[in-house]
Amino acid sequence: MEQGLRAGGFLIAIAGLVVLAGCKPQPARPALDLHPVPAQQRLPAQPAPAVEAGQVRIQGDDALADVLSWTLPEVRIDRPARARAQARRALAQGDLFETAASAIPLLLALRQRDPGNAQDAALLDKAQAALLAQAWVALDAGEDLAALRYAQRHGTVLRTLWPEQPEVRTYLDAVDRAGQAFELCQAGEQALRAGNVDAPGGALALFRRAQALWPLRACASQGIEAVEAVLLAGAEAQAASGDFDAAYAELTRAMRVRPQSPALPAARARIEFLRKDRIRRLGDQGLMALADPAGLRFAREQLAEILRIARPGEGAGVALRQRIEQVDHYGLFKPGQVFTDALPDGERGPALAVLPRGTFSMGAPEGEPDATADERPRHAIRFERGFAMTRYEITVGQFRRFVEATGYVPRATQRGHSMAYDVRSGNFLRGSGIDWRSTYDGRPAGDDLPVIHVTARDAEAYAAWLSGQTGEHYRLPSEAEFEYALRAGGSGRFPWGDGLPPPGVENLAGSRDVSSRGRRWSNAFPGYDDGWWGPAPVGRFAPNAFGLFDIGGNVSEWVADCWHKGYRRAPANGAAWVNPGCRIRMYRGGSWASAPAQTRSAWRAPGGVDVTNARVGFRLVRQL
Numbered sequence: 001m002e003q004g005l006r007a008g009g010f011l012i013a014i015a016g017l018v019v020l021a022g023c024k025p026q027p028a029r030p031a032l033d034l035h036p037v038p039a040q041q042r043l044p045a046q047p048a049p050a051v052e053a054g055q056v057r058i059q060g061d062d063a064l065a066d067v068l069s070w071t072l073p074e075v076r077i078d079r080p081a082r083a084r085a086q087a088r089r090a091l092a093q094g095d096l097f098e099t100a101a102s103a104i105p106l107l108l109a110l111r112q113r114d115p116g117n118a119q120d121a122a123l124l125d126k127a128q129a130a131l132l133a134q135a136w137v138a139l140d141a142g143e144d145l146a147a148l149r150y151a152q153r154h155g156t157v158l159r160t161l162w163p164e165q166p167e168v169r170t171y172l173d174a175v176d177r178a179g180q181a182f183e184l185c186q187a188g189e190q191a192l193r194a195g196n197v198d199a200p201g202g203a204l205a206l207f208r209r210a211q212a213l214w215p216l217r218a219c220a221s222q223g224i225e226a227v228e229a230v231l232l233a234g235a236e237a238q239a240a241s242g243d244f245d246a247a248y249a250e251l252t253r254a255m256r257v258r259p260q261s262p263a264l265p266a267a268r269a270r271i272e273f274l275r276k277d278r279i280r281r282l283g284d285q286g287l288m289a290l291a292d293p294a295g296l297r298f299a300r301e302q303l304a305e306i307l308r309i310a311r312p313g314e315g316a317g318v319a320l321r322q323r324i325e326q327v328d329h330y331g332l333f334k335p336g337q338v339f340t341d342a343l344p345d346g347e348r349g350p351a352l353a354v355l356p357r358g359t360f361s362m363g364a365p366e367g368e369p370d371a372t373a374d375e376r377p378r379h380a381i382r383f384e385r386g387f388a389m390t391r392y393e394i395t396v397g398q399f400r401r402f403v404e405a406t407g408y409v410p411r412a413t414q415r416g417h418s419m420a421y422d423v424r425s426g427n428f429l430r431g432s433g434i435d436w437r438s439t440y441d442g443r444p445a446g447d448d449l450p451v452i453h454v455t456a457r458d459a460e461a462y463a464a465w466l467s468g469q470t471g472e473h474y475r476l477p478s479e480a481e482f483e484y485a486l487r488a489g490g491s492g493r494f495p496w497g498d499g500l501p502p503p504g505v506e507n508l509a510g511s512r513d514v515s516s517r518g519r520r521w522s523n524a525f526p527g528y529d530d531g532w533w534g535p536a537p538v539g540r541f542a543p544n545a546f547g548l549f550d551i552g553g554n555v556s557e558w559v560a561d562c563w564h565k566g567y568r569r570a571p572a573n574g575a576a577w578v579n580p581g582c583r584i585r586m587y588r589g590g591s592w593a594s595a596p597a598q599t600r601s602a603w604r605a606p607g608g609v610d611v612t613n614a615r616v617g618f619r620l621v622r623q624l
Contacts, residue, residue: 135155229263393554411610486544
């Protein structure tokens with residue numbers, strides 16, 4: 001701050017100061033009051049530091065000592081009336097002490113010239129009150145170093161002129177505490193950056209000392225909030241890694257920072273979600289592992305982990321524990337058997353076919369036309385245990401039963417739109433009011449049509465409901481399970497072999513298919529006509545060798561896997577390849593509108609978790 005800087009001008013500058021060291025700007029202070037504010041109306045009483053009466057402590061760079069020093073400017077009075085008028089103007093403008101033309105130097109010179117002048121004495125009292133008021137405004141408003149130094153400079157003037165007055169001593173004590181609080185805030189920020197969060201002498205202790213010295217300094221409360229945020233982030237990171245003991249220990253540390261913080265319940269809820277989600281995933285992984293006798297040890301490890309992180313009485317892992325007990329049994333089923341599970345109301349669940357255990361080569365071989373690197377490397381998958389798969393794609397009627405029973409609101413219904421076929425343009429466009437109740441072109445769908453306009457999460461919600469209704473474990477198939485079921489013991493380019501599709505094999509895009517507007521496919525199987533433009537009711541075409549209908553056509557189908565580019569490091573046991581919280585899922589199998597390249601047995605495609613359209617539905621696997 002230069003010696004010639006006008007006090008009034010600096011007051012204007014204070015309003016625009018940018019707060020340093022992470023402290024946020026505070027609301028504007030009231031206009032300048034020319035009367036000093038009593039100490040009891042400001043901060044609560046604080047233990048006074050050991051500072052000599054009337055002394056303003058200057059710390060840090062010694063160069064600041066010159067900036068904060070002040071000497072009474074020398075004033076020559078030739079015409080008292082003019083000097084008195086000039087002092088009045090300076091006082092009105094807030095120009096109190098910096099130059100010989102400032103109010104206080106002029107009034108002190110007038111008083112020295114004429115000690116008994118009552119008018120000058122009254123003006124000097126008013127100037128002293130204005131200086132104290134200006135000093136308090138600077139101190140109260142200051143959150144950065146420049147504002148603090150400006151407040152300390154006022155203290156230097158007050159110390160020089162009126163060191164013994166109680167109001168001055170109160171201010172000098174306050175400005176010293178504010179300076180110490182500022183330094184503690186800076187030290188706290190450095191400790192926080194260094195990772196010294198809540199240890200003795202660390203960031204939290206420093207911010208709390210700053211807050212005790214100067215409760216109005218925002219950087220102290222903001223620093224305490226930053227300490228809490230660091231601890232909460234650490235707690236959630238521990239939970240994400242699966243170490244919930246460490247997560248709750250970190251959460252306990254955070255509770256000691258601000259016990260009534262509104263951030264604590266939200267963080268605890270997120271950790272609880274991660275814990276329950278991990279229990280669910282461990283259960284699914286354990287259940288899937290039990291499809292292979294070699295996975296028994298892994299399943300038991302998953303159960304042990306579930307029991308470690310579950311709360312007493314939570315009942316977690318019951319399904320896995322029961323399945324482990326039955327792992328050595330194939331049950332009453334045999335390969336190729338068709339069955340249904342009973343529902344509580346006496347109805348039956350979707351029809352299932354038992355697929356035999358076996359081995360197949362997953363992915364596209366080298367040299368296969370239209371294959372991509374995402375379908376390689378081709379690798380062997382062995383299913384040591386059979387599994388059951390719904391014979392048909394889940395229908396609109398079956399999905400309707402779930403929605404009406406639970407009140408579940410699928411994603412397209414929430415959003416109010418989906419991608420559908422526009423009969424006028426022949427393109428797939430977003431249409432309003434289209435959801436699971438709609439067919440491929442947005443019209444109402446019959447109950448025997450495959451449900452479309454659903455996400456993978458909608459499919460998983462249906463599977464969870466069906467599991468609860470039957471007491472069995474239903475889920476989306478893994479990508480490996482789907483390709484195994486699609487190939488049904490074959491190894492050709494297409495589910496039916498290597499050549500063109502035989503008549504009536506699937507609902508596919510054929511060159512002889514014609515829409516209601518007379519449109520034909522530009523990229524289709526030559527000479528093929530299945531009689532449908534759009535999805536057909538399920539089961540209208542011949543089943544494959546495993547007794548499954550429409551798995552190679554009609555609609556593509558969601559699987560449990562997350563999207564991965566290629567099969568390197570994919571699970572070797574055919575389990576779903578998932579990443580917690582992944583945003584891109586997989587679907588497999590051709591549809592009524594798929595090009596021939598997209599009908600190949602090895603074809604795979606990604607889809608966002610919120611994507612819905614007129615070409616993708618789902619079927620389920622039931623664990624045996």
